[in-house]
Amino acid sequence: MSSAPDFDPLSPAMLENPYPVYAELQAKHPVFWDEKVGAWVVTRYDDCREILMDSERFVRDPRRVSEVSTESEESVQALDRKAVSELRRLVTGSIHAQDLEQIGRSVRASIDRIFEGVASRPSFDWMIEVGARLSGTITADFLGVTEPDPQVFKTIVEGMARKFDADLAGDDPEAERRVREAFGGLIDGWLGSPQTHGTVLTLKNRAEEMGVHVGVVKNLIGLLFIGSFGTIFASSGSFAFMLMERPDVFDQLRDPRLLGSGIEEFLRFDGPSQATSRIAKRTTEVRGVTIKEGDPVFIVLGAANRDPDQFPRPQELVLDRAPNRHLSFGWGPHSCLGSLFGQLALGELARALHDAPAPLRLTGTPIRLPTTTVRSFASLPVTFQA
Ligand code: HEM
Known part of the structure; x- marks a missing residue:
């Protein structure tokens, strides 16, 4: 078994820039067991993609899934493939x-309304004023539900981001209970109120016909909420930060022919979902390393996305990169269901920033969310004022 003693995913240096460490792991320890993560860590593109695609050998890791119900038989993951x-x-x-x-x-x-409200402020927190509000609006629209307070959204998402980190985050049962209750309450409220459009309505109407238990519907709505809200929240911050750091990229993205591929490339380069995990269903091998039945596997999407064997010039933002088969939306049977909405949100953000009367600029030091699975700023102080 190879070991990588220096891997410390929650260290300040890793939170700031994990990519040099990922490159070293890929070269020297492509598959290794890490005690802190409590899992096999896999960083090469081919290995990550193979695991994501193979639901016969690897199943979703229940420790890191946003379950609302605690009864495992009601979980989406417990359903058979057909369901x-x-x-x-x-x-x-x-x-x-x-x-x-x-x-x-x-x-x-x-976005225009949000920008109007903050245009004259000498400083505002992008994550609260833009990230949380924008992802709240899109998520509520898509689900067809009323939008709760951005602060409630943010509390749930930060709690879930800790849960995704599973063993790394340490136990805080009281905090977990509070988040689960807030989350369950939110979803019960949505299920109990009338909708005129959106995914909650579709699921409510069809689930009964399909003989799907209400617990499964709740869990699926939970997955959709977290999948949507958390990722749009996180990527809106990293995208705005990248555009402030790279005025050349900001200008190039004015070209509508580059916008779509540029957003894909940004997601490859610094996407919000840095890792996901699976459990080995039976004893198997990855790159010659034996992984025992029941062992968790931590799939580092952020590392795979910079694998030089898959992406030429992996450490550069190549806005017209093609092909660009990044893993930022996952791959295979559990790949992202809402990628269209993520792309749409970032595209509209770029357009709105291009049309803003003044460029966005930093007014203080950004603070990262202390989680490794989700890469996000907790706070990003900015202004449109000169
Ligand atoms: C930039 C935005 C987004 C990114 C980077 C992203 C990323 C991902 C990734 C990496 C996965 C796979 C996780 C795994 O295999 O373990 C995933 C799954 C998922 N995403 Fe997204 N996502 C985004 C936006 C959204 C949106 C807007 C929605 C909802 C409208 C959504 C809903 C989901 C759902 C429901 C799953 C689980 C699918 C399943 O388990 O079968 N995502 N997403």
Whole structure:
């Protein structure tokens, strides 16, 4: 078994910039057991993709999934493959049934309103004023529910980000209980109130016909909420930060032909979902290393996305990179269901920043969220004032 003694995913240096360490792990320890993470850590692109694709050998890690219900038989992960793909089809169908152009316009209107409100402020926290509000609006629109307070959203997302870190975050049962209760309450409220459109309505209407238990529906809505809110929140901050740091990239993205591929490239380069995990269903091998049945595997998407064997010039932002088969939306049977919304949100943000009367600039030191699975700023102080 190879070991990598210096791997400390929550160290300030790693939170700031994990990529040099990922490159070293890829070269020297592509698959190793880490006590702190409590899992096998896998960093090479081919290995990560193989694990994500192979749901016969690797199943979702229940320690890191945003479950609302505690009864395992009600979990989405406990369903057989056929039921999962039916539910996935339902959600995908509901996403495709929505008018994306109209959603784009409503997202843009909401960004314009947010920007108007902060335009004259000498400093504001992008994560609260823009990140939480924008992701709240998009998520509520997509689910077809009323939007709760951004602070409630943020508390739940930060609690869930800790949960995704599983063993790394340490136990805080009281905090976990509070987050689970707040989350469960939110979803019960949505299920109990009438909707006119959106995914919650579709799921409510169809689940009974399909014989799917209400607990599964709750968990799926929970997954959708966390999948949507947390990632749009996190990526809005990293995207704005990158555009402030790289005025050349900011200018190049004015070209509409580069915007779509540029957003994909940003997500490859510094995406919000840095890692996910699976459990080995049976004893198996990855790159010659034996992984025993029941062992957790930590798949470092952020590392795979900079693997030189897959991406030429991996440490550079190449805005027209093609092909760009990054793993920022996962891969295979559990890949992201809402990637369209993520891309749409970042596209509208870029357009709004291009149209703003003055460039966005930093007014203080950004603070990172102390989590390794989710890469996000907790606070990003900025202004539009000169
Ligand atoms: C930039 C934005 C986004 C990023 C980077 C992202 C990333 C990811 C990744 C990496 C996974 C795979 C996790 C795994 O395999 O363990 C995933 C799954 C998922 N995402 Fe996203 N996501 C984004 C936006 C969204 C949005 C807007 C929604 C909802 C509208 C969403 C809903 C989901 C759901 C439900 C899953 C679980 C699918 C399953 O288990 O079958 N995501 N996402």
